[in-house]
Amino acid sequence: MNFTYLDYHEDLFSKIISNDLPRIYVFDNTNNMLKAREYYKKPLLQRGSIFITISDLKEKLFPTDRLILKEEKLAVIFYELLTEREKKELQISDYFDAIEFASEFFNFFNELNEYGVKNIDNLRKWQEKKYNLFKTIRKRYRKRLEELNYTDRTLAFNFNNFCSHFMEGYNELVFVNIVNFTPKEKRLLKLLQETGKEINLVLQLSPDDFDEESLRLKSVTLPEELSSEIELYYTGERLTQMVNLISKMEAENGNITILDADYNNTCYHRLISPDKIDIDRDLSFTETKIYRFLEVIYNLLKNADSTDGFLRVELNDLLEACYLQEFRDYFSINENAVKVLQELAREEYAYFYPGFIKRYISLKRFGEVLEEIEKLRQIENINQLCNYLENLNLYFLNDREISNNITQYFDALLELNSLEEMGIVSSWDHYFKDKARGLFRMALNYLRYKKVKPVIDNQNKGNKLDSLFSAPHLSRDILIVLNASRGVIPSEAGNDFILTDRQRAELGLETINNLRLREKYYFYRHILNSQKTIIFSLKNLESNLTTSSFVDELRLKYGLDLKEAEITSRQLPAVIRRIFPAKPAALGMVSSVSRKEDKLVIETDDFPGNQMSLSYYRYTTLIDCYYKFYLEKLVRLAEDRVVVDREMSPLLFGNFVHEVFAEVLNRQGRNLNVSKEVVEEVIVDKLNSYRLQINNYYLPYYRKVLLPTVRDSVISFFRGLKRRVKGEIVDIKIEWQPEKSKDRVIFNHDFTDVFLNGRVDLIIETSDTRFIIDFKTGQGKEDQLDFYSLLLAPDYGSEKKVAKELYNVMKASFKAGAPGTEEEFAREISEEIKNFFEGGEYTTIYKSRCKDCNWMDICRVVIE
Template sequence: MEINYVDYFDNLLEAVVDDSRPRVYVFNNYATKLEAKNYYCRPFLALESEFLMMSELKERLFPGDRLQLKEEKLVIIFYELLTEEDKQQLGISDYNDVIDLANDFFNFYEELAEYKVDEIEDLRDWQQEKYDIFQDLRKRYIAKMEELDYTDKTLSYETANFSLDFLQDFDEVVFVNVLEFTPLEKEIVSKLEVAGQTVQLYNQIKPEDYDEETLQLKSVTLPDELEPKVEIYQIDEDLLQLVNALVKVDEAETNYTILDGDFENSNYHNLLSSSKIKVDKDVSFTKTRLFRFLESLYTLLKNADFSSGGIRLRLGDLVEASHLAGFRDYYSLDRSELNGLNQLAQEDYVYFCEELIDDQLAPFRAVVEEIEQISGLRSLSGFCSYLEGLVVEKLADNRYKNDLNIFFGSLAELNSITEMGIVDSWNQYFTNNAQGLFLLILRYLRFKRVETTVDDSGAEVEVKDLLTSSFVNRNRIMMLNVVEGIVPRAEEAAFLLTESQRTQVGLKTYQQQRLEMKYKFFRHLLSSEQAVIFSLKNEEQNIAVSSFIEELQLKYNLPTKEVEITGADYPEIIKSIFDCDSCLLGVDEKLADKYSDRLEIEAEDFANQRLSLTYYKYSTLKRYCSYRFYLEQLAGLEAEQMEFSRELSPKVLGILVHRVFEEMINRVGDRIKDGGYKPEKEVIKEVITEKVASFDLKIPGYYEEYYEEVIFKAVQESVEYFLTVLPDRVKGNIKDIVTEWMPAQDESRVFMESEEVEIQLNGRIDLVIETDESKHIIDYKTGRGNTEQLDLYSLLYNQELEAGEMIDKSIYNVMDQKFDRGYRGSEERFRDKLRNLLEEAIIDSKEYQGQFKSRCKRCDYIDICKVGWR
């Protein structure tokens, strides 16, 4: 093989591509293959040259006469071969457990085929045990493929299959910048030369960096003098990296090509206009509206509860799905229905089912029916047919050209699994067929890619993947995300073998992969005229500068330069990205004025010029400020708390306990007054069971046994204790017992007033007991309580604090079975404190004030108030 070397400053493709005669050009870099075609001009009425990837060359040279299986079909055959003993040894319970293992298995044996490794020796005990299992599976796999008359690419690499037929019209094969040849590829080169083919290799590298005997990259030597002009910047935040890069682009007289080290995970193309930036990549099918819709259906199915006979969807999943535009469009959901769903969430419902569907929530009936139908699917063909019947036109994504075609094509490919006749029954694959098959389909779709419809033909800047972009020369380049662990990529755990064992066997090691990454990084740099490099460094997040940059700086004494824009410029950055005036578009002018920095107190802020002051409203005013009080309690901007937990929420537990106590007092209150009442455990248990049943849709079923044995048992014991000691906790003989006491609606209980507002105390007292000697207020708590709430209840019950009407009060902590008494007379001090607070915040003030406190940093309204920014 003739080896030719191209200097970094020379154009590799101009040196290689020749229009004068037909050749076969072979690449290991797909982007370079595409670029090479642009340099080629097909001769008129002459045979055209072929441009192939190395994998395509192998397929041509080892054609075979059997159907070659790929992807999911191979995984299914692998699973079919597993015995019960295999599953037990490998820790496999169903098909989903085997997917990653099967892919590792096939990649491993494909690598062994590439490196001509027949047997592996000197393994450790655990490795030998696994290897023996895999070797046995490999034998069974080969026999099965023979039986089915199928093949895969590793089985095709046999001497008997080797054929030079497609090269009959070509007399020259040119390998372009192929720096690493596997033993199989070396064997191919040898066979080509034996057959009389001229074989050439063009590498853009220094001759001393390449081992011509082993056909391997052996080093990357940097020149003594660095010809390109290089600037290096370090930043601690990703957004600042992008902003500074854009500033550089705008200031430049000629265009940059941006090479992104973390290209696959970067979303710059979604942030920037297509008229400014062109992103050189197809997009994963997972980004489409259709995939996200299907994924939301799968989540709803996976977490649905069928234990009660009907179907109950997890409300958290339904709320999350409803945040997707595609989901809303498909089921014709509007703002009203979403508000209804959010209301259920705020009321701590855990499940959603037919029972909750009213006129407002009627469109969600279609969702429940959809999941119910999907749950009955039992075969792959049936599942594919069902998905083909979806009205996917509603989910078409105008950002992509071929999303629907890719979807239907994938379903056709999956249907071919059924036609192969490999699977007798899916029952042995999954514990739940519908869930398992749905996940199988989603995983298959994950590997599909779609083309964007974005017209970026006029874009000034192009973004490419640093490690996979083509080997062409560029005048100006900008590198982003040159971070250790990304460029170079971090070492991943190898399948079965250690790094030293891979070296002994002759497989590619991480050190070789790292050397290739180093070559790609420095080749881009050394073939350019000017380079700007941005790297992230953040010790708190364990982000370090790439060792390639450190080597570059050490070799050429390059300084780290200061960026033009830093974190101190964030306010200006935000203003440039978000037009604050646009936030008020479509908002009533009066409301818009209220959301400015000043919020004046006006009579119309209060319905009928009245403020019903509960303990929780008082708590907001006391703990935070009148600004938050207005936004949350008066303007109705209370932040949505959509955190769904698998545990019984404190709010629901509190309501449940209150209802249990209320029901028990109502049942036995008269007997308590008569004296001598002894709590009946069966009655208490009956009441708890009845109330728990009524909370069926608010209590997760995951820990049902735990609730029954621990939580509800504790509540039962607490009720029994409360009823036992209650007569002894109050003075005198009980004359009356009232549960859930509230003031009469027509009763005027004005606490304070001004020209703008009349403030009335309000609330619901859990229990009021009147004896011949005193009155007693009791408040039940399942968590922490505050005696100030008792003081407010005392004022509510006896607002004038008449002489002789002093009230005893206590909190009963249900879970601790403990009474916490309030101080007699403390309501007087509380009344004065409350009046001072209301005078300062509302009565005497002209506007709602934002007062900066340490807790402001955690306030949900900090971005509206901005008090911490001043």
């Protein structure tokens, strides 16, 4: 076995790739293999060299006549093998709980196989219990594979299966910059030597850093003197890092490569045009129209039910689907239909059912949506699901920006369909409580791990951006490294499945230190093999972000300065102006100062008919915020994206309770001796009438806890009312609302008259007293009773005493309002309205609760 060591500044591939004799070149990853192949020119009429990754080499050298099961099939067979006792012990309730666990299980035994660990001793009691359980499952798994005549990659890598036919005509294998070999791979190299092959290991590092006996990296030594230029910068956030990256690219002259240490967790491909930065990155299938469409269909299916004799879906799920363009295109749903759905949401319906389609002609297309959900609910097996998915009309779901989304889609369906054909699954009943939902979710899982390629204009590619850890080992002119921060590089990840890191070290398995040493090597190799390197780190104490320890080592070793990047967050608005000069309106959202200078003036047109209705709640909004009053009460601006909560809103619950009280009062009339049976009957009737507005998720809680509380409170209310109302009742008015009248005008202005308006929950008249009662399911203020007293005055005169009561439904308690406070409250209202009009502007004043306001993004109130 021969070892060749290259200095960091040398061009690795040009040094080792030869055109004279045919060789087998073996690489640690696909990117290195593909890039190295570009350096090779096959001699005319001669056998060409082979370029291959080490994992593919193993498959070639250990062929099998059995079908090799891959990740998806392994998860299924793992779950299939578990007994009920094992599921309970491993806390696995269904198939989806087993997917991640299965992956760790197989990785664990694969690693034991690679490192030649036959058995593990000296375990703690809980570890030994788990290990013995896993060995039992593993034994059962191997037996099942024998019965099915299948295998997996680990079992196929068996030296009894070794076959050298693949290498005939090749005398030399060159392993290119592979810095770590497992014991099993080390044994393979010796076997290759025994077959007469020449083995050469080419490594770009110091000979002192590599252990030739164990064939592993043992250290990473920085050279005493730098032969390249290095600049170190930090930024507080990713956005400023990206802006500084673009700035540096514009300033530098030369061939630039960008490597990202956190490549898998960043989304530069969404933000930057390919002609600026070339990100040769396969996209997850989850970013395709097909997947997004199927995901919203699954959400509709997941929560659909027919407990009331008709199919219904959650309105929130349907709205979320309608916010997706491809869903609207697929079912030909127009904007007007979405607006009707939003109105139903504002009316706090939790479910959409066929009755709405009959009620609103614009919702006709949703009949087809319900038909599709009903079809899916009937699915019993994979074959039926695949038939359904194969027959989707992909015309509306084909991404023109992605080259292979359709082929990847059908590849996934073929793999999915093979599950039943392979005889792995005994019955889907063991996997899912609801087969249709479970199988559809399984299909989404298959698609999630597919990769697709974006269509890129090769004529206008920008500078290359790649992953730091998988980038080819090239020599570069200018290198820019992103996200060189602690927790990213070195990573915090470790393998703690059953074994501790210390136990792993004792067994000779991969440890966190081994992983970090390789990360350190890749980091330094890229830097030391470039003429100039610019490194960006994220450093923000508030977010607990610090620079990488690798960067700190560079800084200390070579006396480098770590500087704050030239463009800071304070300068971003100016930078955005330069980058987006054609969008001046967007700049107002960046600069709070421009919002402060804007004025929204009170105008006559704001009050059609020169009248303004003022209910109690409109009044409280007015005194809270003039700007909110304008948006919410005058122009009645609605949110574009309405979301329905599963839980009953306070408003909906309040309406429900008010209707219960109103119905009981209607049934009882002037008789205040209410029975428990009557109250329960009313509550059940009202609950049924609210079934489309109450989500099934919370329905058991409402029935068991909340509704009994309401029942007891209604009974308590009538008992308390009997004690308060003295004398014969002459009249009862429920939900009383006056006609609009000039008698209720409380303020006159040049371009509007402000009159009071509202609805009183309950008015009880005796011969000498008028009782005003307001029901509250939350907190209530006594001045609302004063408002109602003012509202009633023109109709009832002032010959009777007025008694005001708030009734807290949840606490089943009365709270009397202070007598004779109406006139003072009337003066307060007049004064507030006067100040509002004299100000002449819908002003904003920042308050702590502004951050929770629906209109915050519009008003952009300045915090002072």
